Amino acid sequence: MSGVRHRLRHELLDLRSSPRIQFATAVDGIVLVASELMTNALAHGANPTSMCLRSDGHGCVLDVTDHAPARAPHVSRSALYLDGGLGLALAVELADRVGWYSTATTKHVWAQFVPAAL
Numbered sequence: 001m002s003g004v005r006h007r008l009r010h011e012l013l014d015l016r017s018s019p020r021i022q023f024a025t026a027v028d029g030i031v032l033v034a035s036e037l038m039t040n041a042l043a044h045g046a047n048p049t050s051m052c053l054r055s056d057g058h059g060c061v062l063d064v065t066d067h068a069p070a071r072a073p074h075v076s077r078s079a080l081y082l083d084g085g086l087g088l089a090l091a092v093e094l095a096d097r098v099g100w101y102s103t104a105t106t107k108h109v110w111a112q113f114v115p116a117a118l
Contacts, residue, residue, distance in 0.1 A: 004038065004051065005031050011053055012060070029094045033111050034062050036087035040073065041066040045107060059096075059114040069102035073109050 012027045034051060041049040045066025052063045075088045088109075091098045095111035102108070 005035055008034055008051075008053065030060070030062070030113055033091045033094050034064070036090050037062065037064040037109055037111065040064075040087045041109070044068070044071055044073075059112065061110055061112045063108055063110045065106050065108050067106055069105060069107045071107065073100050073107075 009027060009031050012030055034053075038049065038051055041064050046068040047066070049064070049066045051065075054061045054063065073088055075092060088098070091111050096114045097112040098110070100107065100109045
C-alpha cells in the first residue's frame with residue numbers, strides 16, 4: 001500500500017503544479033482519503049480492487065472499486081472506533097463530495113476534491 005500512496009502523492013503534486021489548480025485539501029489529506037478508501041475496499045469488498053485518479057485540470061476524483069456491489073458503504077456512527085470505521089468518515093470530512101454507486105458486478109466509492117478559491 002505504501003507504493004500506491006507514494007505514486008499517488010507524486011501524481012497529485014504534478015497536478016498541483018499546474019497554475020490552474022490548488023486543492024482546498026492538502027495533498028497529504030487526499031492521499032489519506034485514498035488509503036482509507038482502498039483499505040475499506042480490501043477489508044469489506046471483494047477482489048479485484050482498484051483505484052483511479054481522474055482530473056479535469058481543475059479538480060480531481062478518486063474512484064475506488066471492488067467487486068462486492070451488494071455491500072453498501074456506510075459511515076460508522078459508533079463513538080468508539082475500536083473495530084475501525086474511520087475510513088469513510090475521514091473521506092466525508094476531508095473531501096468536497098463523497099459518494100458511491102454499483103453496477104451489476106462492481107461497487108465504486110468516490111471522493112471529489114475541488115480547487116481552493118483563488
